[in-house]
Amino acid sequence: MFLSKHSVRVLRPLYPLFVKEGQTREIKRWVAPVLKEVNKRKKKMGPEPERPRSSFIEWNYNAELFAFNKRLKEDMDLAKLQQAFVHRSYIIQEEQKQRANGETIINGYTEGFLKFFLPKMPASLVASVQKQLTSDQALAYLAENLGMGDLVLSSEFPLQEGTLADTFKAVVGSLLSSSGEEKAYTFVRDFVCTQLNQKDLAEWIEIEKPFEQLKEVCNGINIGEPEPRLIGESAKNTVLAAYNVGIYSDKKLIGSGFGESIATAIDVAAYNALRELWGFPENMKPFDFNIQIEKVSKMKVVNPS
């Protein structure tokens, strides 16, 4: 019977299992087929990839450095010795890891935050608001005004927007790894989300053909077909003409708007009605920036993007 040396070594600790008490000391008949199968599968998977020693659990970099120093009977500065071992590829890899982590936290939290406060808004619009809120420009502005610009070690000067935004993400990433998820979420809430304060969301939201959209929305929530009515006009047939159109559904006013022609007034009114229905009217209640972190993170779990 063929048994590879390796598989025997692997299974030796299990040997007492093969031989039960009150039985003769023999290797059971099922052992060989199992080992064969294991071996076959191992061969099929190919050779195991070689892993660096540092990826093992029992690895303490500081202790290794210290021991290396002592082993060579030298007395080097440990920080400098560590620098000697660092290569550019490692730095790039670590940077990317940190940036990606930070980005996930920022995007996840802002999305949860917006969904919590704007539950009626369609996902595509929430995404567009979130995109603006976490754009490179916005994050670079934050990074600059939090004094990160002075601390960046980079060959470029003055710093580009992209670099500053990446720095901000990396800082969130480092916060995540050093202080945990809740601290990172609080950081995002306190600095990124607060930029929404007193912001007119309509600046960030483009709606094409608002009246058509309004019809669809009304159908979706089972209220009557929207109906535009002229409720005021002034200076007709002059360059200063102004029309006020109201949009009614089930004989109730759901929005009104002004325009220099009736067509534009209808569009503006439909836009205003949509703002009302989607929960971001002009006189919207301010966001609560002291909201508990769990409430928003729960939101994120319920509604994964």
Add this chain to the structure above:
Amino acid sequence: MSNSHLFLKSGFPKAPLQNGLGRYIGQLKRVTLKFCKESGASRGMRDFIERELVDFAKENPGVVVYVKPRRHRTPVLVGEYLNGTREWINCRNFTKEEVTKWLELMRTQSGPSGALRLRKMWHTDVPSIQGPWTPFTLKSPETNLVVFPSEEHSKPLFVEKSATEKLIELFQKQKLEDGDLDKNRAK
């Protein structure tokens, strides 16, 4: 506003980066104290450094403090803020208390406040939650159906009574009172 303030930047009070909404961030990031070790003009600055600077640094770990001695030059306070601005204060012949006061000002403000003329002492991005007034605001819907020119809507809102009308009114009142008297007499 005097002539010397003609070119002063003007603006409204504002919190940088919505400061204080999420958490409060002290806006002073760096302060440099320059002084001379010998001259009398730096006396107060030297006292401050000896007695209070360490406490200041301990209480405000977010502010980087640099101390720079230089020979026979005026003592100076230089503050750098998070928004990138820099403030320079001449501290010649300042006492220790004055240095403390100016440093406290630097610590609590968000930029060189002396370099900005405040147009108003308050500011809001949303002046009215009801929206601006328009000629259509609170207009009665009845007026939509009126055909102009209409006599009723062409009248002034308030017309004073003419003398004749007033006289007639008086006469009517008198007649009523007389009638009452007559009735009383008949009784």
